[in-house]
Amino acid sequence: MMINRKPVEKRAIYPGSFDPITNGHIDIILRGEKLFPRILIAVLENPKKETLFTTSERIEMIREIFKGHSGVEVKAFHGLLVEFARKNHARIVIRGLRVVSDFEYEFQMALMNKNLNSQIETFFVMPSAKYAFLSSSLVKEAYALGGRLDDLVPDVVEKRLYEKFRKT
Ligand code: COA
Numbered sequence: 332m333m334i335n336r337k338p339v340e341k342r343a344i345y346p347g348s349f350d351p352i353t354n355g356h357i358d359i360i361l362r363g364e365k366l367f368p369r370i371l372i373a374v375l376e377n378p379k380k381e382t383l384f385t386t387s388e389r390i391e392m393i394r395e396i397f398k399g400h401s402g403v404e405v406k407a408f409h410g411l412l413v414e415f416a417r418k419n420h421a422r423i424v425i426r427g428l429r430v431v432s433d434f435e436y437e438f439q440m441a442l443m444n445k446n447l448n449s450q451i452e453t454f455f456v457m458p459s460a461k462y463a464f465l466s467s468s469l470v471k472e473a474y475a476l477g478g479r480l481d482d483l484v485p486d487v488v489e490k491r492l493y494e495k496f497r498k499t
Contacts, residue, residue, distance in 0.1 A: 342367065
């Protein structure tokens, strides 16, 4: 039997708001790195969504975290994800599925993206159970109220949160 081998897809996109990036996102990216030689982290610039960190701040933190990873790139994007993917020659979108409640939203988004561009494939990655509850909002809320963030965000993020919430 002839097997039609297509070249391995070189670049996968991992999109999100990353306000801020957490160890849950990093867990997904590290898993993605094992599957794809290049990962493009796409940071959503959404004027309608108020963020704690500016787009530049979010990108700076991610660049700092992945500075030793030659296969990881970071860029801002706005507008349609499928359009950004097309411009960046990527057809794979990586998403994490943390809990059952993520499923409906992710399912709709994957189908919508497929509808907008039939070339796009979404790969779902199962995160580590220890990050299944994590979200950027919870991190911000817990920190703002004096909570500790042990093993939930990298040091660079905790330092930035300190500057936003606790530095006088
Ligand atoms: N670990 C920890 N937290 C995670 C996580 C993980 N693995 N995956 C997601 N989260 C958290 C995020 O921190 C975020 O938390 P918050 O709501 O408290 O801020 C929440 O889950 C949702 O994050 P995410 O799923 O990344 O959504 P988003 O709104 O940040 O980004 C986009 C979603 C960018 C992928 C989507 O809005 C998009 O593609 N927009 C472009 C417009 C477009 O193309 N629309 C048509 C497509 S349907």
